[in-house]
Amino acid sequence: MSHTLDDQKPLPTPSPDTVHYRALDGAHHIHPFSDMGALNRMGSRVITKAQGVYLWDSDGHRLIDGMAGLWCVNVGYGRKELAEAAYRQMCELSYYNTFFKTTHPSVAELSALLAQLAGPPFTHFFYCTSGSEANDTVLRIVYRYWATQGQPQKKYVISRKNGYHGSTIAGATLGGMAYMHEQMPSKVEHIVHIDQPYFFAEAEPGMTPDAFGLERARQLEAKILELGPENVAAFIGEPFQGAGGVIFPPSTYWPEIERICRRYDVLLVADEVIGGFGRTGKWFAHRHFGFKPDLMALAKGITSGYVPLGAVAICERVAQAIVEHGEFNHGMTYSGHPVATAVALANLALMREEAIVERVKDDTGPYFQFRLREAFEGHPIVGEIAGVGLVAGLQLAREPRSRTRFENGAEVAGICRDLCFSGNLIMRASGDRMLLAPPLVISKPEIDELVAKAKQAIDATARRVG
Numbered sequence: 001m002s003h004t005l006d007d008q009k010p011l012p013t014p015s016p017d018t019v020h021y022r023a024l025d026g027a028h029h030i031h032p033f034s035d036m037g038a039l040n041r042m043g044s045r046v047i048t049k050a051q052g053v054y055l056w057d058s059d060g061h062r063l064i065d066g067m068a069g070l071w072c073v074n075v076g077y078g079r080k081e082l083a084e085a086a087y088r089q090m091c092e093l094s095y096y097n098t099f100f101k102t103t104h105p106s107v108a109e110l111s112a113l114l115a116q117l118a119g120p121p122f123t124h125f126f127y128c129t130s131g132s133e134a135n136d137t138v139l140r141i142v143y144r145y146w147a148t149q150g151q152p153q154k155k156y157v158i159s160r161k162n163g164y165h166g167s168t169i170a171g172a173t174l175g176g177m178a179y180m181h182e183q184m185p186s187k188v189e190h191i192v193h194i195d196q197p198y199f200f201a202e203a204e205p206g207m208t209p210d211a212f213g214l215e216r217a218r219q220l221e222a223k224i225l226e227l228g229p230e231n232v233a234a235f236i237g238e239p240f241q242g243a244g245g246v247i248f249p250p251s252t253y254w255p256e257i258e259r260i261c262r263r264y265d266v267l268l269v270a271d272e273v274i275g276g277f278g279r280t281g282k283w284f285a286h287r288h289f290g291f292k293p294d295l296m297a298l299a300k301g302i303t304s305g306y307v308p309l310g311a312v313a314i315c316e317r318v319a320q321a322i323v324e325h326g327e328f329n330h331g332m333t334y335s336g337h338p339v340a341t342a343v344a345l346a347n348l349a350l351m352r353e354e355a356i357v358e359r360v361k362d363d364t365g366p367y368f369q370f371r372l373r374e375a376f377e378g379h380p381i382v383g384e385i386a387g388v389g390l391v392a393g394l395q396l397a398r399e400p401r402s403r404t405r406f407e408n409g410a411e412v413a414g415i416c417r418d419l420c421f422s423g424n425l426i427m428r429a430s431g432d433r434m435l436l437a438p439p440l441v442i443s444k445p446e447i448d449e450l451v452a453k454a455k456q457a458i459d460a461t462a463r464r465v466g
C-alpha cells in the first residue's frame with residue numbers, strides 16, 4: 001500500500017484527457033494509502049471504463065483486473081441488472097431512514113435473504129456503508145451485548161497483528177497494521193493483539209503447519225487468561241488475512257480458536273469483508289475453515305462494489321439481547337439505505353441465478369488454483385502459493401526452499417506490482433506477497449491470460465533481483 005510508483009516508467013504519450021484529469025487530480029485530490037508526492041510526480045492512471053474483468057484507461061489501454069477492484073466486484077463490471085435496480089429504487093424511494101419507527105421493502109427483504117444465506121445462528125443484520133463501519137458496529141454490538149448480560153466489564157477485544165479491519169479509528173485499532181498504528185497517536189482502548197498464523201514467515205524451522213496453527217491459536221487462550229476471562233468480550237479475525245497478504249492459517253487454527261472462545265465465553269467475530277459472498281467457493285469463508293462465528297462483518301461483495309454497503313450479521317443470542325433491552329444507541333444516516341439494499345438484492349439474485357459461488361467452488365476456482373501452481377511451483381522466487389477458490393497469495397522469497405525472505409521484500413513486491421501495472425495487469429503487493437482476487441465471473445481463458453501476465457511479471461522481477 002505504501003510503495004511509490006517512482007520506479008515505473010510513465011506510459012507513453014498521455015492523451016489530452018489524461019493530462020487534464022491528472023492535473024485536476026494532482027491539484028485537488030488526496031488518494032487513500034498513497035504517497036501523494038510520488039504519485040503526482042508520476043501521474044495517476046485515469047480509469048474511465050470497465051466491463052467484465054477488464055478496465056480501460058484514458059489512453060485506451062485495456063487492463064485485466066486481478067483484484068476485482070478492491071476485492072469487491074464479485075459479479076464483474078458493467079452489469080446492467082444492478083444499474084437498473086439502482087435506477088428503479090431511486091425513482092421509487094431514493095432515500096428514507098430506518099431510525100424512527102419506519103422501514104422500507106428492500107432493507108426488509110435483504111435482511112431475510114441474508115438470514116437465509118448465512119443460516120443459523122444468524123438471524124439479524126445491522127447496516128452501514130463500509131467494512132470499517134461494520135467493524136465499528138461490531139464493537140458497539142459487542143459492548144452492548146455484554147452490558148445487557150450484566151457483564152459490562154467484559155470489554156477487551158483481541159485481534160491479530162497484521163490483520164486488517166478498516167481505516168476508521170476503531171477499524172485501524174482492531175487491525176494489526178504497524179504502519180497504520182504509527183500514524184495514530186490515540187487508539188481505541190481495550191483492544192489487544194496476538195500474533196498472526198503466518199507459517200511461512202514465522203514458524204520455527206522444523207515445526208509442522210499443524211503444530212504452528214495450534215501454537216498460534218493458543219496465544220488467544222494465554223491472552224484471555226492474562227486479561228481474565230471475565231474481562232474479555234470478543235476475538236475478531238479474518239478467516240484468511242486479505243490485505244495482510246492472503247495468509248491462509250493452518251487447518252488446526254480456527255477449530256482451536258473456536259474451542260477457546262466457547263470455553264471462556266468470548267464472542268467469536270469473523271471479518272468476512274473480503275471472504276464473504278463467494279470468494280473461497282463458499283458463501284462465507286468461515287465455512288471453508290470449519291468454524292461458526294457469532295458475528296460477521298460484511299461489505300464489498302454484498303453489492304459487488306456497485307454502491308457502498310456494509311453490514312453486521314448477528315447471531316440469535318446476541319440479537320435477542322439487543323432486541324429485548326431497549327434502545328441501542330447506534331446508527332448512521334445511511335444505515336439500510338434503500339438504493340444500497342436494492343442493489344445488494346439484485347447482486348445476490350444474480351449470483352444465485354448464475355450459480356456464481358458454485359462455479360467458483362467446482363470449476364473456475366480449482367482451475368485458477370491449478371494454473372497458479374502449474375506456473376509457480378518451483379519458481380526461483382516463489383516460496384508459497386496460498387489460496388482456494390478465486391483468491392491467492394504468492395510469497396516472494398530469496399530462497400524458497402529454506403523459507404529465506406528478501407531483506408527488501410516489500411521493495412521487491414513493489415517492483416513486481418509495478419511491472420504488472422505497466423503490463424496491464426492489476427495485481428496487489430502486500431509486504432513480500434503478491435495477491436490475486438479477480439472478479440468471480442472470470443472465465444477460464446481470462447484466468448489463462450491473468451496467470452500468464454502474472455508469470456511474465458514475476459519472471460521479470462526475478463531477473464531484476466537475481
Ligand code: PLP
Binds near residue numbers: 129130273274
Ligand atoms: N475488513 C477487511 C477484512 C477488509 O479487507 C477491509 C477492506 O479491505 C475492511 C474491513 C474495511 O472495509 P472498507 O474499506 O470498506 O472500510
